[in-house]
Amino acid sequence: MFSKVCFLVLVIGASACVLLSVRQQRLDAVHDMAVIQQRIAEHDRDLLRVRAAVAARLIPSRIETLALQFGPLTPIGVDPVSPLARPATAIAAAARAGETPRPTAPARAGRR
Numbered sequence: 001m002f003s004k005v006c007f008l009v010l011v012i013g014a015s016a017c018v019l020l021s022v023r024q025q026r027l028d029a030v031h032d033m034a035v036i037q038q039r040i041a042e043h044d045r046d047l048l049r050v051r052a053a054v055a056a057r058l059i060p061s062r063i064e065t066l067a068l069q070f071g072p073l074t075p076i077g078v079d080p081v082s083p084l085a086r087p088a089t090a091i092a093a094a095a096r097a098g099e100t101p102r103p104t105a106p107a108r109a110g111r112r
Helices: 002-057 060-069 088-096
Strands: none
Touching: none
């Protein structure tokens, strides 16, 4: 009977230790999350501070003077239209008429 009581006390003690360690791990994880959230909030405040400083320095007249220093500006991503390119409407009209669309660029002279 004594051995059963000792075994029961040991099992209850071991399970209590396991529960305490799991609880401590949970508390550590919550603490780490709180620290990370504080760092994120701090970085957000820094970001807002920097954005406000940039917005204060960039007024439209200053942007215009900075842009004029670079010379004439062209839009990004706009390709010039090639005179040899056929418009898509002409290709679509040829396809509706049953014609085979012909290349508009001159063909190469010959193959070697």
